[in-house]
Amino acid sequence: MVTKQLPLRKCVACNNMFEKDxxxxxxxxxxxxxxxxxxxxxGRGAYVCKNKxxxxxxxxxxxxxxxxxQAVPTEVIDNLYMELENxx
Ligand SMILES: [Zn+2]
Numbered sequence: 001m002v003t004k005q006l007p008l009r010k011c012v013a014c015n016n017m018f019e020k021d022x023x024x025x026x027x028x029x030x031x032x033x034x035x036x037x038x039x040x041x042x043g044r045g046a047y048v049c050k051n052k053x054x055x056x057x058x059x060x061x062x063x064x065x066x067x068x069x070q071a072v073p074t075e076v077i078d079n080l081y082m083e084l085e086n087x088x
Pocket of ligand 1 (some may be wrong): 011012015016048079
């Protein structure tokens with residue numbers, strides 16, 4: 001039997017695997033890190049759960065900075081929190 005499954009991606013905060021639509025994707029394009037709402041942008045990506053707990057951990061541990069080898073702009077992080085609010 002074939003089970004159809006969405007691709008799983010790992011959250012940088014809790015290190016668990018989730019279907020990608022449960023996660024935010026950040027992508028580094030031309031040395032800029034931004035939110036990739038399409039999940040399709042070319043470039044190095046990192047994922048975090050769409051919940052405040054994981055965002056907080058990712059911020060605190062600077063998990064994105066490690067993934068991208070550079071600091072993620074505050075606006076980008078703020079934007080993620082705003083997206084969370086909108087999802088509600
Ligand atoms: Zn998580």
